[in-house]
Amino acid sequence: MSKTISILGSTGSIGRQTLDVAEQLGLRVAALTANSRVGRIEEQARRFQPRLAVLTDEDAARDLAVRLADTPVRVLGGEAALEEAATLPEADTVVTAVVGMVGLRPTLAAIRARKRIALANKETLVCAGELVMDAAEACGAEIVPVDSEHSAIFQCLQGCADRREIRRLILTCSGGPFYGMTAAEVGKMTREDALRHPNWTMGPKITVDCATLMNKGLEVIEAMRLYRLPLDQVSVMIHRQSVVHSLVEFRDGALLAQLGTPDMRLPIRYALTYPERGENPAEPLDLLACPPLTFARPDREVFPCLRLAEEAAGEGGTACAVLNGANEEAVGLFLADRIGFYDIARLTAEARAAVPVTRNPSLDDVLAADAAARAYVRSRV
Ligand code: NDP
Ligand code: MG
Numbered sequence: 001m002s003k004t005i006s007i008l009g010s011t012g013s014i015g016r017q018t019l020d021v022a023e024q025l026g027l028r029v030a031a032l033t034a035n036s037r038v039g040r041i042e043e044q045a046r047r048f049q050p051r052l053a054v055l056t057d058e059d060a061a062r063d064l065a066v067r068l069a070d071t072p073v074r075v076l077g078g079e080a081a082l083e084e085a086a087t088l089p090e091a092d093t094v095v096t097a098v099v100g101m102v103g104l105r106p107t108l109a110a111i112r113a114r115k116r117i118a119l120a121n122k123e124t125l126v127c128a129g130e131l132v133m134d135a136a137e138a139c140g141a142e143i144v145p146v147d148s149e150h151s152a153i154f155q156c157l158q159g160c161a162d163r164r165e166i167r168r169l170i171l172t173c174s175g176g177p178f179y180g181m182t183a184a185e186v187g188k189m190t191r192e193d194a195l196r197h198p199n200w201t202m203g204p205k206i207t208v209d210c211a212t213l214m215n216k217g218l219e220v221i222e223a224m225r226l227y228r229l230p231l232d233q234v235s236v237m238i239h240r241q242s243v244v245h246s247l248v249e250f251r252d253g254a255l256l257a258q259l260g261t262p263d264m265r266l267p268i269r270y271a272l273t274y275p276e277r278g279e280n281p282a283e284p285l286d287l288l289a290c291p292p293l294t295f296a297r298p299d300r301e302v303f304p305c306l307r308l309a310e311e312a313a314g315e316g317g318t319a320c321a322v323l324n325g326a327n328e329e330a331v332g333l334f335l336a337d338r339i340g341f342y343d344i345a346r347l348t349a350e351a352r353a354a355v356p357v358t359r360n361p362s363l364d365d366v367l368a369a370d371a372a373a374r375a376y377v378r379s380r381v
Pocket of ligand 1: 121
């Protein structure tokens with residue numbers, strides 16, 4: 001069980017829910033980090049009294065230093081300071097709740113410092129999953145997933161000592177706000193439509209990824225890396241109710257699932273209390289009040305991002321870093337109202353075709369592939 005945590009991305013959706021859970025569990029907070037939301041991190045720093053607060057935006061960091069001058073909290077600015085926040089000696093656990101590739105270096109730094117990683121930042125595993133998992137194995141650092149599907153699988157695998165017992169993982173997927181629409185209808189959907197998720201309230205980037213189903217594609221890659229399984233052992237099923245958070249099918253045909261209310265504080269809590277389960281004040285799922293549970297195949301024609309992610313996963317090397325970099329850049333443009341919904345898939349597919357794949361990539365190869373994919377997308381808009 002964690003005692004002192006540092007949170008990378010404390011002002012976001014996962015970061016704020018982590019602080020709620022930390023307060024309930026009585027955990028200490030060593031470091032908080034964000035990009036630029038000064039007011040929010042100031043409030044958090046006053047409440048949780050961390051030793052260090054970091055803003056990657058240097059101007060915002062200067063502002064924060066002035067605001068927190070009456071407190072003992074040390075303030076740092078810039079991206080490199082994330083690594084300092086990730087390695088403070090007093091923290092046993094680092095919650096990686098930043099969005100995007102920016103999480104990669106600090107996650108690796110935390111692994112080398114042998115912290116438990118409560119991992120929400122999926123882009124890191126998607127781009128450099130093998131490097132991250134190899135480093136964790138070599139350093140003896142534990143990675144406990146926060147993403148609800150991967151937490152469900154992690155929970156179902158407790159007591160499974162041999163990964164050969166697994167026949168396949170089944171990731172459930174809500175289908176997003178555009179489920180059941182035709183491609184013609186989906187093509188007309190705007191930023192506001194995409195930001196309306198049926199079951200979860202999350203940051204804007206992942207909410208758009210849920211609408212395109214890229215999120216599920218990224219999660220397929222995340223699962224392959226976390227559990228070191230090939231693509232044909234990770235499948236996706238549409239489950240509109242978001243009650244079954246994912247399943248494991250074992251060799252003997254037994255299926256284990258984890259069920260619960262769609263509340264991220266549950267997997268966050270498990271990542272912090274693992275291997276124990278603390279008392280949770282929240283109302284549990286009431287099966288008698290549940291809607292009927294349904295399962296269906298995803299439509300990879302209407303939602304091509306899922307197919308693109310699976311293709312990149314099958315190709316390996318830097319293909320997933322290119323996919324992720326192009327998608328991050330395209331989603332940013334979509335959120336800025338610069339491109340349409342299907343342009344995200346189109347630009348990502350084009351970037352994949354344009355950027356060559358490197359086998360057995362080093363960290364520099366991954367960063368170069370990410371940069372090339374982003375540059376490609378920007379050059380096309
Ligand atoms: P949010 O957008 O709500 O929060 C992102 C956090 O990262 C904020 O603290 C933000 O700071 C910070 N941040 C953004 N850009 C940078 C940057 N360039 N440098 C440093 N910090 C930065 O995201 P979510 O909480 O929704 O998601 C976080 C991660 O967790 C993502 O990888 C997502 O895929 C994953 N995840 C999220 C789930 C959810 O329910 N939200 C579920 C499963 C996984 P600031 O506030 O200053 O901008
Ligand atoms: Mg998820």
